[in-house]
Amino acid sequence: MTRSSAISRLLSGLRRVPHDYSRPTAIFPDLSVDKLAADLRLQEKGMGRGQDNEPAPDSLTLDDVEAIIVERVETEKRSAHALYCDQLQTYAERMTGLDFEGRFNDIRQASPEAVSEFHAEVTKGRDKLFGLRRRIQETERDRDDFKADHKLKRSARVTTPVAKAVKIGVLFVLAAMEIVVNGIFLSKGSEEGLLGGAALALSFALINIFASFFLAFILIRQLNHRALLRKLGGILGLLIYVCFALALNLVLAHYREASGVVTEDIGVAVIARFKAAPFDLKDVNSFIFFCGGFFFSLLAMADGIIFRDPYPGYEAVERACIDAHDAYAKSRSDLIDELKDIRDDASEAMREAARDLNIRRGEYDSILQGRVRLSAAFVDFQAQLERTAQALLSIYREANRRARSAPEPARFNQTYPFTPIPATVDAPSETARDDLRKAIAKSQDILTEQVGAVHKAFATAIDAYRQIDDMIVEKDYGTRGAAA
Numbered sequence: 001m002t003r004s005s006a007i008s009r010l011l012s013g014l015r016r017v018p019h020d021y022s023r024p025t026a027i028f029p030d031l032s033v034d035k036l037a038a039d040l041r042l043q044e045k046g047m048g049r050g051q052d053n054e055p056a057p058d059s060l061t062l063d064d065v066e067a068i069i070v071e072r073v074e075t076e077k078r079s080a081h082a083l084y085c086d087q088l089q090t091y092a093e094r095m096t097g098l099d100f101e102g103r104f105n106d107i108r109q110a111s112p113e114a115v116s117e118f119h120a121e122v123t124k125g126r127d128k129l130f131g132l133r134r135r136i137q138e139t140e141r142d143r144d145d146f147k148a149d150h151k152l153k154r155s156a157r158v159t160t161p162v163a164k165a166v167k168i169g170v171l172f173v174l175a176a177m178e179i180v181v182n183g184i185f186l187s188k189g190s191e192e193g194l195l196g197g198a199a200l201a202l203s204f205a206l207i208n209i210f211a212s213f214f215l216a217f218i219l220i221r222q223l224n225h226r227a228l229l230r231k232l233g234g235i236l237g238l239l240i241y242v243c244f245a246l247a248l249n250l251v252l253a254h255y256r257e258a259s260g261v262v263t264e265d266i267g268v269a270v271i272a273r274f275k276a277a278p279f280d281l282k283d284v285n286s287f288i289f290f291c292g293g294f295f296f297s298l299l300a301m302a303d304g305i306i307f308r309d310p311y312p313g314y315e316a317v318e319r320a321c322i323d324a325h326d327a328y329a330k331s332r333s334d335l336i337d338e339l340k341d342i343r344d345d346a347s348e349a350m351r352e353a354a355r356d357l358n359i360r361r362g363e364y365d366s367i368l369q370g371r372v373r374l375s376a377a378f379v380d381f382q383a384q385l386e387r388t389a390q391a392l393l394s395i396y397r398e399a400n401r402r403a404r405s406a407p408e409p410a411r412f413n414q415t416y417p418f419t420p421i422p423a424t425v426d427a428p429s430e431t432a433r434d435d436l437r438k439a440i441a442k443s444q445d446i447l448t449e450q451v452g453a454v455h456k457a458f459a460t461a462i463d464a465y466r467q468i469d470d471m472i473v474e475k476d477y478g479t480r481g482a483a484a
Contacts, residue, residue: 027083027084027087027374027377028080028377028378028381029076031076031384031385031388033388033391033392033395036392037392037395040065040068040069040072040392042065042069042396042399043395043396043399044399045065045396045399046065046396046397046398046399046400046403047399047400047402047403048403049063049065049400049403050399050401050402050403050404051403051404053404053405053406056409057406057407057408057410058409059409059411060409060411065396066393066396069389069392069393069396070389070416072392073385073388073389073392073418076385077382077420077421080378080382080385081378081421084374084378084423087374088371088374088424091367091370091371091374094367095364095367098360098363098364098367100360100364100436100440103353103356103357103360104439104443106353107353107443107446107447108443108446114346114350114450114454115346115450115453115454115457117342118339118342118343118346118454118457118458119457121338121339121342122339122457122460122461122464125338125339125461125465126464126465126468128331128335129331129335129465129468130468132328132331133328133468135324135328136325136328138324139317139320139323139324140321142317142320142321143317143318143320143321146313146314146317150225150226150311150314151226152311152314156309156311156314156315156318157309157310157315158309158315158319158322159307159308159309159315164307167306167307170303171213171300171303174209174296174299174303175205175209177296178205178208178209178292178293178296179201179205180201181201181292181293181296182200182201182202182204182205182252182293200255204248204252204293205296207248208245208248208249208293208296208297208300209296209297209300210300211244212241212245212297212301212304213300213301213303213304213307214304215237215241215244215301215304216237216241216300216301216302216303216304216305217304217305217307217308218237219234219236219237219238219240219241220234220238220241220301220304221234221304221305221310221311221312222234222237222312223235224310224312225311225312230312241301245297245298245301246294247274247278248293249289249290249293249294249297250278250279250290251271251274252290252293253281253286253287253289253290253293254273254274254278254281254286256283256286256289332465332469335465336461336462336465339458339461340458343454343455343457343458346450346451346454347451347454347455350448350450350451350454351447351451353447354443354447357440357443357444358440360440361436361437361440364436365433368433375423375424378423379420382418382420383420385418385420386416386418386420389418390415390416390418397412400412
């Protein structure tokens with residue numbers, strides 16, 4: 001079943017993953033003073049320059065080695081700040097991806113639309129059932145008019161598919177039995193014996209059985225009709241059947257007797273015997289053969305009469321009535337199942353949307369906390385940079401002091417004036433978080449309300465369909481499953 005547009009819009013938001021980022025385990029590097037000192041060869045350079053009494057005792061600015069230390073620390077600070085800004089941008093993208101306003105708008109618009117679409121489906125179903133209800137009334141009126149016109153008091157005997165298959169099977173069983181009987185009796189005088197009479201047995205058996213069946217089904221049943229002309233047609237059909245069945249089976253009996261004495265033009269001889277003395281059968285087996293064939297013909301004729309309701313046309317109008325009732329019942333069941341699917345899809349979509357808001361709120365809190373942790377880590381890293389700068393300068397100056405013979409510069413006792421870059425993220429506003437929680441709670445209330453509206457609409461639809469049932473006057477429309 002195709003989802004409604006409103007339900008699809010609610011579900012489409014669930015497929016947009018808020019973010020695809022993993023939380024970094026270590027944003028800023030952990031600096032090692034000993035490794036940096038070794039990389040910069042501070043001990044070696046400090047002793048070398050100290051032996052040369054450099055920098056001069058009256059030096060007021062950083063020498064080359066100190067400038068390298070400071071530049072290294074400042075480079076680390078700028079790199080950390082760039083990484084800090086990148087991480088803030090990532091958090092901003094994640095925050096944008098949450099798109100709370102978009103989700104709120106979807107919920108405010110799509111949820112009521114889903115209920116409206118459900119009502120539209122209910123209306124279409126009612127219209128369809130009304131049409132089918134009118135069809136039932138029309139077929140019942142036709143059936144009642146037919147019964148009144150033909151003065152019928154009984155209900156129609158409607159042949160079920162199983163009963164019809166049984167009757168057709170009986171017809172073929174009769175044909176098969178007569179083929180065997182004909183083959184046995186007509187094998188007399190045949191050089192091929194049983195096989196020699198097979199073709200002739202098959203032809204006469206099929207003609208005897210199926211001609212009797214169709215004469216009864218088409219003509220003889222007209223005897224039950226109230227119209228005089230159709231009754232006369234039925235009488236004519238009965239006379240035709242009696243003449244046909246007697247003539248065919250007598251010809252077969254004469255053929256059996258003639259096949260034993262006539263070797264040429266047996267067909268001409270049989271017709272001559274039949275015209276001269278049709279009932280003059282010399283052999284008792286021929287008489288039995290005639291009676292057997294006529295009996296099979298009577299059974300086929302009876303099968304034709306009861307194949308459908310004995311009164312011509314009665315079963316057809318009753319079948320139309322039954323089909324109209326069945327079509328109505330099936331359509332009503334299908335419509336209810338379809339409404340159940342729509343109800344379940346809409347309810348599940350709204351529940352998923354409510355759960356999705358909780359997930360997004362958790363992600364929102366995680367982003368805010370992550371930004372605070374990031375800013376704290378950036379501040380801590382700069383404090384570490386300051387300590388690292390002072391430690392590296394101390395290593396260099398201490399080595400320089402030990403190697404000097406002249407006094408050290410007075411600035412060796414001064415610390416490096418490290419200037420940290422301020423963090424730009426403040427702690428999250430509790431007011432903003434409370435406003436978001438209220439907006440989420442309001443949207444979830446809308447979803448809960450609309451879920452209840454969908455269920456209420458479903459119950460109303462079922463009642464409406466039952467009202468259509470009450471408008472249909474139930475009448476006796478035949479015995480379904482009765483084997484005529």
